[in-house]
Amino acid sequence: MKKILLTLTLATASLFTFAQSASFGVKGGVSFAKLNLSSSSANISANTGSVTTFSAGLFADFKFGNLSLQPAALYAGKGGNIDAGTGDEATINLYYLQVPVNLVYRVPAAIGNVYFGAGPYAAFGLSGKVKGTSDGNSVSQDVTFGDGDEDFKSTEFGLNGIAGVELKNGFLLGVNYDLGLSNITNSDSSDGALKNRVFGISVGFKF
Numbered sequence: 001m002k003k004i005l006l007t008l009t010l011a012t013a014s015l016f017t018f019a020q021s022a023s024f025g026v027k028g029g030v031s032f033a034k035l036n037l038s039s040s041s042a043n044i045s046a047n048t049g050s051v052t053t054f055s056a057g058l059f060a061d062f063k064f065g066n067l068s069l070q071p072a073a074l075y076a077g078k079g080g081n082i083d084a085g086t087g088d089e090a091t092i093n094l095y096y097l098q099v100p101v102n103l104v105y106r107v108p109a110a111i112g113n114v115y116f117g118a119g120p121y122a123a124f125g126l127s128g129k130v131k132g133t134s135d136g137n138s139v140s141q142d143v144t145f146g147d148g149d150e151d152f153k154s155t156e157f158g159l160n161g162i163a164g165v166e167l168k169n170g171f172l173l174g175v176n177y178d179l180g181l182s183n184i185t186n187s188d189s190s191d192g193a194l195k196n197r198v199f200g201i202s203v204g205f206k207f
Helices: 002-020
Strands: 022-039 044-047 051-064 067-083 089-109 112-134 137-142 155-167 171-180 193-206
Touching: 022 171, 051 089, 051 193, 067 112, 067 193, 089 155, 155 193
Parallel strands: 022 067
Antiparallel strands: 022 044, 022 051, 022 193, 051 067, 067 089, 089 112, 112 137, 112 155, 155 171, 171 193
């Protein structure tokens, strides 16, 4: 019985210590998104033009010395601009609920900490729109997420990298890069695949 009580006491103390090391924050900023077009059969890969969009959300920070585990939930804009060079073009805006989980390392500095980290992310399609010009006419169509040939995939996966400065008062200034690894269309990769590429600049505050 004493061993059980001791184990429960130690476990409770560990959980309390872990909770004490947790902090939470908000962040948001501007993003510059592109789409990578590739075809395995044609052996080509190219990026579209970029679209300016944004991201915003919440994050948690579970600290272990200079390391921390940092999950987040973000409303993230992505997409790209496709110009056929014949007067026809299309701007694709996609919006996701993105959940990155980054391992972050901090280097102490006079103003606070310099941090950098990386990890995987999963994103879930929420909404989107395609606007463009075809044969001199303006066109606009809502994006749908699903399993249909004309749909974008409901989920996307990739890797995320972050870096920035965390001031002593909790203010954050950072950059991030999302490298999409999964095809966001339902077409076979040999026919052509689209993958997200996003560079972002953000500000935030950690409480």
